[in-house]
Amino acid sequence: MALTPLLWLLCFQGDSAAHLERGTLSLRLPCPFMQEQVLLENLKSGLTTTFEYRVTVQQGGKARMTGAILEVRYELWDEVFLLRRLKLDGTGDELQFKDIAALTAWFHQVQIFQLSDPITANDLLVEVQLRIIPFSEKEQAETLKWVNQGVGAPGTRNNVSQPGNRVFTMIMGNSIRRETLLEYQWRLLSGASL
Amino acid sequence: MNWRWLLYWLLGGSCAVLLFLFVLQRTVTRPAMNFLFQSEIPESLARSMEDQKQLARLDPENSALYRQRFEELDLLRRNYQVLQINQTHLARNFETILVGGLIAILLLAAVLTFMESRRTHRFLLGLREQMAALAENRPEFPSLGAKRGLFRRIDELAREQWSNHKKVQKKVRDLEHLNGWQESARRHAHEIRTPLTAAFLEMESMQDRFARDLPPPLEEAWQEHRQHVITQLNRLKEFTNAFAAFGKLTQPTLKPQNLNAFLKQFAQLYHSAWSNLNLVLAPDLPDALCAFDSEHIRQVLVNLCQNASQAMGDRQGTISLSTRKEGLFWICRVADDGPGIPQAVLSRLFEPYVTTRSIGQGMGLGLAIAQKIMLDHGGDLILASSSAAGTCFELFFPCEEQS
Numbered sequence: 325m326a327l328t329p330l331l332w333l334l335c336f337q338g339d340s341a342a343h344l345e346r347g348t349l350s351l352r353l354p355c356p357f358m359q360e361q362v363l364l365e366n367l368k369s370g371l372t373t374t375f376e377y378r379v380t381v382q383q384g385g386k387a388r389m390t391g392a393i394l395e396v397r398y399e400l401w402d403e404v405f406l407l408r409r410l411k412l413d414g415t416g417d418e419l420q421f422k423d424i425a426a427l428t429a430w431f432h433q434v435q436i437f438q439l440s441d442p443i444t445a446n447d448l449l450v451e452v453q454l455r456i457i458p459f460s461e462k463e464q465a466e467t468l469k470w471v472n473q474g475v476g477a478p479g480t481r482n483n484v485s486q487p488g489n490r491v492f493t494m495i496m497g498n499s500i501r502r503e504t505l506l507e508y509q510w511r512l513l514s515g516a517s518l
Numbered sequence: 519m520n521w522r523w524l525l526y527w528l529l530g531g532s533c534a535v536l537l538f539l540f541v542l543q544r545t546v547t548r549p550a551m552n553f554l555f556q557s558e559i560p561e562s563l564a565r566s567m568e569d570q571k572q573l574a575r576l577d578p579e580n581s582a583l584y585r586q587r588f589e590e591l592d593l594l595r596r597n598y599q600v601l602q603i604n605q606t607h608l609a610r611n612f613e614t615i616l617v618g619g620l621i622a623i624l625l626l627a628a629v630l631t632f633m634e635s636r637r638t639h640r641f642l643l644g645l646r647e648q649m650a651a652l653a654e655n656r657p658e659f660p661s662l663g664a665k666r667g668l669f670r671r672i673d674e675l676a677r678e679q680w681s682n683h684k685k686v687q688k689k690v691r692d693l694e695h696l697n698g699w700q701e702s703a704r705r706h707a708h709e710i711r712t713p714l715t716a717a718f719l720e721m722e723s724m725q726d727r728f729a730r731d732l733p734p735p736l737e738e739a740w741q742e743h744r745q746h747v748i749t750q751l752n753r754l755k756e757f758t759n760a761f762a763a764f765g766k767l768t769q770p771t772l773k774p775q776n777l778n779a780f781l782k783q784f785a786q787l788y789h790s791a792w793s794n795l796n797l798v799l800a801p802d803l804p805d806a807l808c809a810f811d812s813e814h815i816r817q818v819l820v821n822l823c824q825n826a827s828q829a830m831g832d833r834q835g836t837i838s839l840s841t842r843k844e845g846l847f848w849i850c851r852v853a854d855d856g857p858g859i860p861q862a863v864l865s866r867l868f869e870p871y872v873t874t875r876s877i878g879q880g881m882g883l884g885l886a887i888a889q890k891i892m893l894d895h896g897g898d899l900i901l902a903s904s905s906a907a908g909t910c911f912e913l914f915f916p917c918e919e920q921s
Contacts, residue, residue, distance in 0.1 A: 369599055370592060370595060370596055370599070371596055371599055371600070400564075400567060400588075400592060401571060401588055401589075401592075458603050459596075459599075459600050463596055463597075463600055464600065466593065466596070466597060466600075467596075467597045467600040467601060470593075470594075470597045471601075491615070495608070495611045495612060495615060496608070498611055499604050499607040499608040499611045500600060500601070500604050500607070501604060501607060503603075503604075503607075
């Protein structure tokens with residue numbers, strides 16, 4: 325599957341993803357990524373699509389960082405999208421969406437950062453990094469376990485401890501990686517309009 | 519086959535196998551992976567999952583069972599999808615392993631070749647030193663230090679050549695030495711024979727001229743003195759003849775023949791030649807083709823048997839004959855169970871006029887003549903051992919192929 329690393333330099337000026345009200349900045353994820361075909365296919369595959377975002381804010385010589393992991397899985401039995409959010413502070417919540425439109429709408433409105441301090445200077449720099457991974461760590465571990473069980477399956481005269489099987493499982497373990505499916509980076513530069 | 523060549527063959531074979539596997543991987547495994555990861559399988563699994571859902575709707579009582587089956591199928595499908603996503607990595611990693619193995623083996627082969635090259639260079643330097651030692655006739659022969667393999671064999675061959683060279687040198691020295699003695703003996707015999715003949719003639723003349731008219735008492739005294747002088751002159755003549763025989767020793771007429779057959783004939787002919795000796799020939803001796811002069815060799819064997827017989831004295835003894843092949847020589851072993859040779863004469867045993875017998879009983883030319891004969895054959899005569907249990911001589915005959 326092709327990895328599509330995209331580096332977008334996007335100025336939020338006039339974009340609905342950045343909202344300034346009474347000197348307070350709030351950020352949302354701009355949602356062009358939800359239009360990617362490869363992502364839509366992965367979301368419907370039944371695998372847990374993992375969204376990792378990280379927000380770095382530099383203002384007045386100080387840097388702050390926040391981020392979260394969003395795990396989205398299409399529950400094939402109930403035919404709903406399950407979203408699990410894990411924040412850096414350890415808190416988390418679970419949401420459920422009936423279709424992709426609802427999920428996309430949630431991504432549109434979710435606030436990923438809020439700067440409560442009034443913006444007084446022109447030295448604000450916000451960087452948003454989003455990485456989308458096609459499956460979760462749990463699914464990776466399950467697949468490795470499945471491979472190992474298959475190699476050492478009873479009745480196959482195979483044993484995991486055999487040198488050939490060890491090499492095979494080593495190669496498989498090294499090959500099953502959580503490579504990035506899509507990657508985005510946005511940068512907000514404070515300007516005259518802010 | 520040398521083990522190094524075997525190793526190189528193994529390395530080369532491994533490279534070839536890995537290369538083959540690599541090509542196989544590129545040409546067969548990737549399509550095979552494409553086949554394995556074709557989309558029909560997850561789609562079929564998805565359909566099966568959908569079927570479970572339908573069954574759950576139609577048969578709500580067993581909904582939990584269908585749900586469980588659905589989850590199992592879902593897990594399998596997800597595992598399959600994870601592998602499908604990493605299909606490229608899988609193919610690449612298998613290729614990397616093969617290429618890595620190939621490179622490792624090539625590197626190993628390069629390192630081994632380099633080490634072998636250095637080792638060869640070191641041994642060649644050692645070999646040059648050995649050749650120098652051989653050319654300069656050094657008393658000590660340097661070693662290559664090889665423990666096994668081709669250079670070990672070369673070392674052994676070079677050492678063998680050096681040893682042969684030393685033996686040949688000794689033979690040449692012995693031959694020159696004996697030739698000197700032979701020439702000396704020939705001259706002495708010539709110089710003594712003339713006055714000896716004159717002395718005999720004078721004695722005969724004196725007998726004719728003076729002894730006839732002597733009165734009986736003087737006649738008796740004359741005859742007694744005359745007989746004494748003639749005895750001494752005869753003894754001198756005998757020694758002179760021995761000198762002459764040594765001096766006139768002819769070159770052998772070499773004729774290819776079976777040494778063991780000759781020995782068998784000798785043992786039969788001389789079976790009762792020495793009353794105190796029992797002549798025994800080893801049984802079942804193979805054909806031993808050598809080029810020798812049978813008359814000369816007979817002389818050598820007679821001389822050795824004669825010596826053994828005299829050493830035995832009054833007691834009965836055995837002299838045994840046997841042969842064996844060693845390198846380029848057939849070796850005839852002549853062993854007796856006599857009292858052995860006195861230590862004092864061992865170092866000069868083959869020198870002319872060296873004898874253990876009392877004065878007047880032997881000239882000490884027998885072993886010198888025997889050794890000269892063997893050297894003239896391109897062989898040698900050596901004393902293999904001598905102790906109170908017996909004496910053993912060995913006669914070296916060059917094999918016919920080499921003679």
